[in-house]
Amino acid sequence: MFAPMNTRPGYRSHLRPRTREGWIALVAFLLLFALAMPPVTHTVLDRVEPWILGMPFLYVALLTVYVALIGVLIWAYRRNV
Amino acid sequence: MEPWVIATGLIFVYLVATIVLGVVANRRMSVDMEDFLLYGRKAGFIVLYLTVVATFHSAFAFLGSGGFFYTHGVGFWMAGTWTVLVGAITYVLGTRIWALGKAFGYVTPADMLADFYESEAVRVMVAVVSVVFTILYIQVQAKGLGYIINIASGGRISLEVGTLVLLAVAGTYLVVGGLRAVYWTDVLQGVWMYVAVWVGALVLSYELFGGPLELWRAVAEQRPDLLSLPGPEGFFTPGMWLGMTVTLSFGIVFQPHMLIRYYTAVDAKTLRLLGATTPIYLMTLYIPAAMVGLGGALVIPGLEVPDTIFPELLFRYAPPLLTGVILAGATAAAMSTLDSILHANMTVLTRDVYQRYVAPDRSQAHYVRVGRAIVALLLVVGFFLSVKTFDFLVVLVTLSGAGALQLMPGIVGVCFPGGRTFTRAGVLAGVGVGLTVLYLTLVVVPHPMGLHGAIWGLLANAAVAVVVSVFTPGPSAETVRRVHGEIEEFVYGRSEG
Numbered sequence: 332m333f334a335p336m337n338t339r340p341g342y343r344s345h346l347r348p349r350t351r352e353g354w355i356a357l358v359a360f361l362l363l364f365a366l367a368m369p370p371v372t373h374t375v376l377d378r379v380e381p382w383i384l385g386m387p388f389l390y391v392a393l394l395t396v397y398v399a400l401i402g403v404l405i406w407a408y409r410r411n412v
Numbered sequence: 413m414e415p416w417v418i419a420t421g422l423i424f425v426y427l428v429a430t431i432v433l434g435v436v437a438n439r440r441m442s443v444d445m446e447d448f449l450l451y452g453r454k455a456g457f458i459v460l461y462l463t464v465v466a467t468f469h470s471a472f473a474f475l476g477s478g479g480f481f482y483t484h485g486v487g488f489w490m491a492g493t494w495t496v497l498v499g500a501i502t503y504v505l506g507t508r509i510w511a512l513g514k515a516f517g518y519v520t521p522a523d524m525l526a527d528f529y530e531s532e533a534v535r536v537m538v539a540v541v542s543v544v545f546t547i548l549y550i551q552v553q554a555k556g557l558g559y560i561i562n563i564a565s566g567g568r569i570s571l572e573v574g575t576l577v578l579l580a581v582a583g584t585y586l587v588v589g590g591l592r593a594v595y596w597t598d599v600l601q602g603v604w605m606y607v608a609v610w611v612g613a614l615v616l617s618y619e620l621f622g623g624p625l626e627l628w629r630a631v632a633e634q635r636p637d638l639l640s641l642p643g644p645e646g647f648f649t650p651g652m653w654l655g656m657t658v659t660l661s662f663g664i665v666f667q668p669h670m671l672i673r674y675y676t677a678v679d680a681k682t683l684r685l686l687g688a689t690t691p692i693y694l695m696t697l698y699i700p701a702a703m704v705g706l707g708g709a710l711v712i713p714g715l716e717v718p719d720t721i722f723p724e725l726l727f728r729y730a731p732p733l734l735t736g737v738i739l740a741g742a743t744a745a746a747m748s749t750l751d752s753i754l755h756a757n758m759t760v761l762t763r764d765v766y767q768r769y770v771a772p773d774r775s776q777a778h779y780v781r782v783g784r785a786i787v788a789l790l791l792v793v794g795f796f797l798s799v800k801t802f803d804f805l806v807v808l809v810t811l812s813g814a815g816a817l818q819l820m821p822g823i824v825g826v827c828f829p830g831g832r833t834f835t836r837a838g839v840l841a842g843v844g845v846g847l848t849v850l851y852l853t854l855v856v857v858p859h860p861m862g863l864h865g866a867i868w869g870l871l872a873n874a875a876v877a878v879v880v881s882v883f884t885p886g887p888s889a890e891t892v893r894r895v896h897g898e899i900e901e902f903v904y905g906r907s908e909g
Binding site for chain 1 (some may be wrong): 486489496500632636639640653654657685687688689691701800826829897902
């Protein structure tokens with residue numbers, strides 16, 4: 332007979348966080364990352380105005396999302412997630 | 413003194429500095445494979461940080477990114493997505509790879525996959541993918557180096573001679589000092605390239621526009637098409653955006669010169685901090701690149717080769733000394749990637765081919781000597797490829813960025829325990845189909861339906877891997893318990909297998 336994919340010791344999936352901090356980090360990262368991906372980028376963010384601190388909106392909006400994503404990673408590190 | 417003398421002289425000063433570092437590294441090296449190939453698994457945060465970022469950012473980031481902004485506009489600021497993703501991958505996946513490497517003595521990516529899937533065929537497949545899809549980067553970086561020195565010397569040093577000199581320097585310090593020399597020179601290179609690109613871009617923006625903010629205003633007035641998506645030539649479509657994000661994050665991390673770096677960390681905490689903070693360097697390097705590319709599009713429109721925009725601006729508008737410092741930074745960007753790829757290919761060929769199949773039971777010193785000989789061989793191949801042009805090379809370079817991405821299902825199967833995992837037949841079939849689809853969707857019919865070919869290849873790979881794994885025998889329960897148990901214990905502090 333076939334030996335299907337799961338004939339092995341049953342570890343709980345590592346794709347799902349097991350702690351509250353883990354869930355917060357995962358959801359925050361995914362939501363923020365979605366803001367830097369289509370369709371958001373090509374619809375909501377795709378404009379020059381309003382200018383922010385002398386720079387076009389698209390540029391500043393993406394920079395803000397990137398900084399927030401790095402913030403999530405650093406938060407996860409500090410919380411030992 | 414003429415500008416080309418200053419520029420070329422500074423590049424040679426930089427090259428001498430790298431050789432000195434190689435010699436010093438040699439004095440600290442002990443004759444064993446872990447030290448020569450893996451820095452003795454003792455890389456601390458600063459060294460690891462700078463080697464990872466310097467290796468990740470090649471000549472492309474220094475010269476090519478300016479060219480991308482020049483041609484396609486602000487859409488290339490999407491580069492931030494893959495730099496942040498690289499940090500997250502290091503944080504989540506890199507630490508697991510480190511733990512397995514430390515526990516089971518893995519040296520190459522193939523060691524890890526072959527062990528878990530209990531398959532020599534998997535070892536060979538991973539080794540072949542690792543070498544084939546990165547060896548072409550030796551050619552790309554070598555050509556970049558020859559080009560930089562050719563420009564710096566005002567055409568007085570030919571592309572071939574420049575390539576030869578710079579390959580010889582990189583090969584020398586690698587042979588002399590092993591990965592320790594690569595890491596130490598990467599520290600120098602990582603700092604130099606970052607400072608150089610920022611200083612160069614700021615000086616040019618003030619010289620030409622009165623400052624970065626005035627530069628943005630000028631672009632909005634004269635070339636508003638550069639400030640919207642998908643860009644003047646319609647390049648940054650949603651499908652391309654998604655595909656480049658995945659390819660240039662996972663696709664680069666899964667190349668051997670990046671994966672091997674995870675094995676070398678001194679501890680997991682260092683690697684987690686690395687993951688959390690590398691995007692700061694990686695992402696912010698594209699800020700000055702945007703200034704160079706967008707500003708250059710206004711000042712020198714219609715360049716035949718857009719990648720030359722940075723050196724073109726420097727030679728026309730920057731002081732000679734600064735131009736020399738910055739071109740040495742471009743040299744650093746290319747060399748830091750070149751030496752790492754040379755090292756990774758040497759490691760794979762020594763460990764996965766020579767030690768495994770040719771001469772299994774020889775001394776550590778013997779393998780170190782063989783590794784050095786392989787570097788010399790790779791240099792000859794790299795030089796030959798860089799001065800010749802073959803059609804099949806053009807195809808392989810097109811595929812190379814996404815080639816290593818096909819290892820993703822196999823690596824995820826090893827590093828993420830769960831109720832199910834892939835089998836050796838599933839992984840092999842997935843990679844085979846994935847590479848075939850990649851060829852079709854990148855070369856034959858590029859990017860069908862606007863979706864990057866790498867995504868098509870990965871989707872086909874994953875689907876085949878899942879289906880075949882359902883019907884074929886997986887790794888033994890003992891191996892799964894050993895490997896996944898190690899990860900379970902590493903991540904959650906207990907093994908419940």
